[in-house]
Amino acid sequence: xxxxxxxxxxxxxxxxxxxxxxxxxxxxxxxxxxxxxxxxxxxxxxxxxxxxxxxxxxxxxxxxxxxxxxxxxxxxxxxxxxxxxxxxxxxxxxxxxxxxxxxxxxxxxxxxxxxxxxxxxxxxxxxxxxxxxxxxxxxxxxxxxxxxxxxxxxxxxxxxxxxxxxxxxxxxxxxxxxxxxxxxxxxxxxxxxxxxxxxxxxxxxxxxxxxxxxxxxxxxxxxxxxxxxxxxxxxxxxxxxxxxxxxxxxxxxxxxxxxxxxxxxxxxxxxxxxxxxxxxxxxxxxxxxxxxxxxxxxxxxxxxxxxxxxxxxxxxxxxxxxxxxxxxxxxxxxxxxxxxxxxxxxxxxxxxxxxxxxxxxxxxxxxxxxxxxxxxxxxxxxxxxxxxxxxxxxxxxxxxxxxxxxxxxxxxxxxxxxxxxxxxxxxxxxxxxxxxxxxxxxxxxxxxxxxxxxxxxxxxxxxxxxxxxxxxxxxxxxxxxxxxxxxxxxxxxxxxxxxxxxxxxxxxxxxxxxxxxxxxxxxxxxxxxxxxxxxxxxxxxxxxxxxxxxxxxxxxxxxxxxxxxxxxxxxxxxxxxxxxxxxxxxxxxxxxxxxxxxxxxxxxxxxxxxxxxxxxxxxxxxxxxxxxxxxxxxxxxxxxxxxxxxxxxxxxxxxxxxxxxxxxxxxxxxxxxxxxxxxxxxxxxxxxxxxxxxxxxxxxxxxxxxxxxxxxxxxxxxxxxxxxxxxxxxxxxxxxxxxxxxxxxxxxxxxxxxxxxxxxxxxxxxxxxxxxxxxxxxxxxxxxxxxxxxxxxxxxxxxxxxxxxxxxxxxxxxxxxxxxxxxxxxxxxxxxxxxxxxxxxxxxxxxxxxxxxxxxxxxxxxxxxxxxxxxxxxxxxxxxxxxxxxxxxxxxxxxxxxxxxxxxxxxxxxxxxxxxxxxxxxxxxxx
Numbered sequence: 001x002x003x004x005x006x007x008x009x010x011x012x013x014x015x016x017x018x019x020x021x022x023x024x025x026x027x028x029x030x031x032x033x034x035x036x037x038x039x040x041x042x043x044x045x046x047x048x049x050x051x052x053x054x055x056x057x058x059x060x061x062x063x064x065x066x067x068x069x070x071x072x073x074x075x076x077x078x079x080x081x082x083x084x085x086x087x088x089x090x091x092x093x094x095x096x097x098x099x100x101x102x103x104x105x106x107x108x109x110x111x112x113x114x115x116x117x118x119x120x121x122x123x124x125x126x127x128x129x130x131x132x133x134x135x136x137x138x139x140x141x142x143x144x145x146x147x148x149x150x151x152x153x154x155x156x157x158x159x160x161x162x163x164x165x166x167x168x169x170x171x172x173x174x175x176x177x178x179x180x181x182x183x184x185x186x187x188x189x190x191x192x193x194x195x196x197x198x199x200x201x202x203x204x205x206x207x208x209x210x211x212x213x214x215x216x217x218x219x220x221x222x223x224x225x226x227x228x229x230x231x232x233x234x235x236x237x238x239x240x241x242x243x244x245x246x247x248x249x250x251x252x253x254x255x256x257x258x259x260x261x262x263x264x265x266x267x268x269x270x271x272x273x274x275x276x277x278x279x280x281x282x283x284x285x286x287x288x289x290x291x292x293x294x295x296x297x298x299x300x301x302x303x304x305x306x307x308x309x310x311x312x313x314x315x316x317x318x319x320x321x322x323x324x325x326x327x328x329x330x331x332x333x334x335x336x337x338x339x340x341x342x343x344x345x346x347x348x349x350x351x352x353x354x355x356x357x358x359x360x361x362x363x364x365x366x367x368x369x370x371x372x373x374x375x376x377x378x379x380x381x382x383x384x385x386x387x388x389x390x391x392x393x394x395x396x397x398x399x400x401x402x403x404x405x406x407x408x409x410x411x412x413x414x415x416x417x418x419x420x421x422x423x424x425x426x427x428x429x430x431x432x433x434x435x436x437x438x439x440x441x442x443x444x445x446x447x448x449x450x451x452x453x454x455x456x457x458x459x460x461x462x463x464x465x466x467x468x469x470x471x472x473x474x475x476x477x478x479x480x481x482x483x484x485x486x487x488x489x490x491x492x493x494x495x496x497x498x499x500x501x502x503x504x505x506x507x508x509x510x511x512x513x514x515x516x517x518x519x520x521x522x523x524x525x526x527x528x529x530x531x532x533x534x535x536x537x538x539x540x541x542x543x544x545x546x547x548x549x550x551x552x553x554x555x556x557x558x559x560x561x562x563x564x565x566x567x568x569x570x571x572x573x574x575x576x577x578x579x580x581x582x583x584x585x586x587x588x589x590x591x592x593x594x595x596x597x598x599x600x601x602x603x604x605x606x607x608x609x610x611x612x613x614x615x616x617x618x619x620x621x622x623x624x625x626x627x628x629x630x631x632x633x634x635x636x637x638x639x640x641x642x643x644x645x646x647x648x649x650x651x652x653x654x655x656x657x658x659x660x661x662x663x664x665x666x667x668x669x670x671x672x673x674x675x676x677x678x679x680x681x682x683x684x685x686x687x688x689x690x691x692x693x694x695x696x697x698x699x700x701x702x703x704x705x706x707x708x709x710x711x712x713x714x715x716x717x718x719x720x721x722x723x724x725x726x727x728x729x730x731x732x733x734x735x736x737x738x739x740x741x742x743x744x745x746x747x748x749x750x751x752x753x754x755x756x757x758x759x760x761x762x763x764x765x766x767x768x769x770x771x772x773x774x775x776x777x778x779x780x781x782x783x784x785x786x787x788x789x790x791x792x793x794x795x796x797x798x799x800x801x802x803x804x805x806x807x808x809x810x811x812x813x814x815x816x817x818x819x820x821x822x823x824x825x826x827x828x829x830x831x832x833x834x835x836x837x838x839x840x841x842x843x844x845x846x847x848x849x850x851x852x853x854x855x856x857x858x859x860x861x862x863x864x865x866x867x868x869x870x871x872x873x874x875x876x877x878x879x880x881x882x883x884x885x886x887x888x889x890x891x892x893x894x895x896x897x898x899x900x901x902x903x904x905x906x907x908x909x910x911x912x913x914x915x916x917x918x919x920x921x922x923x924x925x926x927x
Contacts, residue, residue: 087114087189088161088210088391088436090197090449090508090522106706109594109604110195110644111656111716113755115188122828122839123871128180128188128209135190135779135824146177148192148204154664154726155203155696161210161393161436163451164199164526166502177207180397186212192718193700194642194660196590196606197508197522202662203696203722211393213382214333215321223339224316225886225922230894231914232346237310237369238404240423241300247342249373249400255425255460257495258295260287265535268623271572277564289569293539296493297558301461304404304421304554310369315341315922330385338377345370347897350909351407353737356856358903364409364418370679371402387440392433399428403679417469419480421554426679427458447508447522455500462494462677465554481550482557484541484568489550491539491558492573496676500530516596520606524588530668531619533579534675538571574674577630579619582668586612592642605643610663612636616671616689630673630798632689638663656702666691666726670741673798681911683730683737690796692743697721709759716753722746725787727816729808729852730860737910739851744809745793749818751783771833777826785815808852813859821846835875835884843867850899860910863898867891882926890918 105112113135120131132146148156158165158177191198192205199206228234243254257265264274264287275281277290317339326332349366376397383390405422434451467480468488482489508522539558545566552562562568572578592606616632642660649655669676672687702716724743731738758776762769793805814820821844828839845864853859870889877883899911 087187087208088438089159089189089208090162090447090506090524106654106704106712108191109602109646110191111193111658111700111702113190113192115190117186120182120185120188121873122826122837123841128177128182128185131182132177132188132190132207146207148190154667154670157199157202157206159206159208160395160432161391161434161449162208163434163436163449163504163506164502165430165432166453166455166500166528166530177209180209185209193644193656193658194640194662194698195604195644196592196608196640196642197520199524199526199586199588200608200610200638200640200663201665202660203664203694203720211378211380211391211395212321212335213380213389213391213393214323214331214384215335216323218322220318220320220927221924222316222318222927223922223924225314225920227313227315227343227888227918227920229313229345229916229918231348231916232310232344232369233312234309235346237307237344237346238304238367238406239307239369239371239402240302240304240404242402242425243300246371246402246425247373248340249342249375249398249427251425251427254298254300257460258292260291260295261495263287264292265621268621270575270622270624271537271570276567276569290563290567292537293558293563293568293570294560296537297555297560297563298461299555301423302463302465302555302558304406304423307369310344310346313341313343313920315339326383327385330383333380333382333384335380335382336378339375341372341374343372343374345372347913349911349913351409351911352908353910354857354901354908358906358908360412360908362409362411362418364407366405366407368403368405373400373402374398375400388438390435390437390439392435394434395430395432397430401426401679415471417471417480419467419469420464422462422464424462424677424679425460427456429456430454443512445508445510447506449507450505451503453502453504455498457496457498459494459496462496463554464490464492464494465557466490467550476547476551479551481547482552483545483547483550484539484557485543485545486538488547491554492536493539494534494536494677496532496534498530498532500528502529503527518594519591520594521591522589524586526584526586528584530582531579532582532668532672532674533619533621534574535572535578536574536675538573540569540571542567575622576626577618577628577673578621580616580630580672580674581619582614582616582672584612584614584665584668586610600648602646603643604646605641607642608640610638610640612665614665614671616668616687630689632666632671632691634665634693636693638695652706652708654704654706656700656704658698658700660698662696662698664694664696664722664726666693666741670726675738683739683911685739688741688796689798690801691726691741692724692796694725694743695723707758711758713756713758714754716755718749718751718753720749722749722815725815727787727809727852728850729854731854740797742795742797742803742808744787744795745790745805746788747785747815748788749783749785749815751781753779753781755779771831773830773832775826775828775830777824777828779824781822783818783820783822785818786812787815788812808854813852814849816849816851819845819848819864835873837871837873839871839873841869841871843869853901858901858903860899860901863900865895865898866893867895868893878925884924886920886922886924888918888920890920891915892917 105114115131115135120128123131146156187210189208189210190205191208194202243252245252264271271289275283275285275288277288281288317337319335319337321333321335323331323333347366347368349368351364351366353361355361374397378396379394381392403422403424403426407418407420409418410416411418430453432451432453434449437448439446439448465482466489467482469480470477470488482491484491504524504526506522506524508520510518510520512518549557549562549566556562588608588610590606590608592604594602594604596602612634614632614634618628618630640661640663642658644656644658647655669685670687670691671689673689674687676685678685698718698720700716700718702714704712704714706712723746725747726741727744728739728741756776756778760774760776762772762774787809789805789809789811794802795805795808797803823844825842826839828837830837844866847861847863849859850862851860868891870892872887874885875882876885894915894917896914897912899909901908901910
């Protein structure tokens with residue numbers, strides 16, 4: 001029987017490809033509503049009489065329209081409540097049972113959730129991270145980092161078409177998913193139970209994004225939208241000029257490294273070896289510190305300005321696709337898309353730090369304005385013939401943040417008032433090319449994958465100017481001054497550059513060795529290389545520098561006349577470890593079986609072997625090298641078994657049990673002993689070269705009941721044991737919060753998930769509701785985690801070495817990033833004949849630790865709370881064209897961002913600010 005079962009599985013996956021919804025909402029309508037019942041190339045094998053009877057019984061339990069009334073041919077009936085998503089993963093098929101049921105959530109041998117194009121469109125989110133936040137047990141923290149069941153982003157694996165992605169984010173090796181707009185993704189699969197065909201770094205789950213390949217019909221879609229934020233739009237904000245093309249997310253050359261500084265970089269000299277000015281240049285050095293300083297004072301990059309009315313956000317895009325018949329039974333498809341979005345955000349942040357007795361050390365107000373520009377393009381080719389398909393995907397994403405910050409506050413220890421301004425430009429760019437072939441040779445299935453990706457992150461000209469008012473009795477004690485001595489004011493500029501390249505390849509071969517048993521073997525290779533460089537320069541004035549000149553605004557303070565007359569020099573504070581090279585090379589091989597032991601009992605089991613070498617080494621940039629021991633070498637190999645048993649006691653009830661061992665390697669950023677500023681959290685991070693791998697043991701049991709037509713309810717319990725989990729901890733110095741990382745001894749995590757999806761037909765109500773249905777999607781996750789620390793446990797911190805673990809971790813505290821409660825609710829009133837949809841979305845996440853406190857201080861807590869959104873979509877015809885109009889309201893209740901420390905009675909705000917309600921409208925036309 002399973003010989004036929006395997007063929008059905010492969011053919012169903014081939015059908016997925018042809019029923020892919022297009023990348024824009026209108027195109028999704030064209031395919032999602034009209035093609036819900038279509039099959040793809042090759043088609044699905046007709047059901048047997050037994051299967052047909054079972055399907056008929058399921059359909060009889062679903063409310064539907066009056067059979068006496070005519071139903072449009074293209075209507076989406078209640079038993080067709082979902083579209084077939086296009087899914088591309090390592091190892092090929094996710095459908096493993098012989099029953100004809102298109103729902104991959106039910107038919108997968110693992111615990112998965114699949115968001116199709118229409119599911120993503122229903123949320124109205126603009127990026128994949130936002131859409132995934134609606135999946136059971138998933139939450140999004142920071143800028144696009146998806147946490148699965150409260151485990152940090154290091155425990156989440158992100159793939160594109162089954163291949164790994166490099167990260168453009170220095171803080172993480174995991175790619176932030178908010179850089180993926182929804183218009184380039186056909187489906188998103190989340191698998192929470194481990195199977196051996198996936199990489200071993202699988203703590204909470206894998207997120208696999210599949211791009212569109214072959215459209216059902218030729219189309220061109222043009223879209224545009226605007227939005228406004230009640231805390232930002234038409235309110236005061238901050239900015240600096242920058243360059244002429246900043247609005248587009250690209251620099252016009254203004255931010256290129258200046259010639260004198262580039263000459264210094266190429267020289268191999270240390271800055272202390274460079275003469276201050278030409279008068280001191282007795283050895284004929286072709287440049288001086290003054291030459292460099294003159295070129296670092298561009299007013300367009302330094303002068304902070306107030307903007308009276310920040311503009312509205314805008315976005316626009318174009319997507320086109322077509323397909324051709326080739327060979328006798330094949331189709332060749334082409335899809336291309338390009339889009340841009342430009343968004344503003346202002347945060348009025350309360351930022352405080354405390355001492356051991358919980359008295360305030362500093363108290364600041366930070367006004368931060370971000371202008372974020374996201375530009376992306378995709379060119380994809382898909383070829384389908386017989387039961388095989390080939391996909392070539394080329395993706396470009398550029399994510400730029402232009403940031404301006406003005407802070408003012410009190411330093412209670414020195415009794416000083418501080419005023420600080422920062423300007424920054426942060427470019428993140430991803431270029432990815434992948435070739436994936438899923439081939440069928442009779443019963444033999446062969447999947448081939450190969451890809452090259454490169455990410456770049458550049459942050460040139462990160463300026464910081466600090467002015468101090470000493471509040472004493474001197475002549476300028478009531479004024480903010482900056483005398484460039486790092487005691488009464490300072491000025492610095494940072495140039496950061498990160499490049500990462502990733503080569504990946506894999507092969508998976510499957511064959512039904514018995515009628516009831518299919519075996520799959522595979523090999524995967526990945527080679528990642530990262531180069532990270534950070535150069536910080538402090539402007540240094542002599543002791544004779546007048547206090548009166550310190551009153552100058554930043555662009556005048558660094559003016560040529562001041563630099564030349566007062567002999568302003570430079571100090572490079574990053575001479576010790578300015579650059580690092582990191583690498584991770586992984587060879588992985590696996591074997592697994594899918595065995596239909598009985599008609600209703602199935603086991604999917606396998607084991608993966610991974611051998612990995614991870615290195616981080618300082619790069620010597622100077623001719624007179626200094627010995628640095630800030631290096632990491634991790635060479636480990638692992639056997640990672642995994643098994644899932646699925647039992648169907650009755651037709652609509654499915655029980656699962658799974659067990660596995662997986663791992664989590666330290667991220668590059670966590671290992672590199674180099675300071676990095678995160679513009680999102682407004683804090684600094686520094687790595688720990690002494691981190692080691694974490695090892696996880698995972699168990700899960702689940703019950704799933706299917707009502708038919710995509711309606712279902714499931715309940716699951718899970719438990720994880722983590723050895724050497726990596727946790728973030730924070731320390732404070734004046735107004736600077738510095739976060740680093742350490743291995744805790746061990747931790748456990750357990751919890752319960754409940755997920756429900758149900759559709760209620762409103763056809764019997766008649767009138768307006770005759771073609772309407774009410775779709776309910778609800779999920780809840782309870783998670784409880786605890787770190788275990790015993791007397792005598794130690795952890796490793798650089799450069800000191802072994803440190804008592806109790807100095808950083810308290811026994812029984814939860815893991816960072818873990819909310820005890822996560823809940824999502826979607827209630828959608830939708831039409832079955834046309835695109836007309838009104839969706840209410842609610843999400844809740846309880847308090848979670850973002851960083852461990854040190855020196856006896858409490859942990860830093862974030863309280864996401866409850867968020868309410870509303871999305872309305874209406875399809876209509878405009879001059880013969882299909883059109884969609886969308887209205888959305890986000891954060892309707894105005895839930896603020898709260899991050900704080902508390903001892904139970906007192907509370908210090910670490911990063912707290914109001915978050916506005918966002919109102920948006922967009923229009924898309926399909927030709």
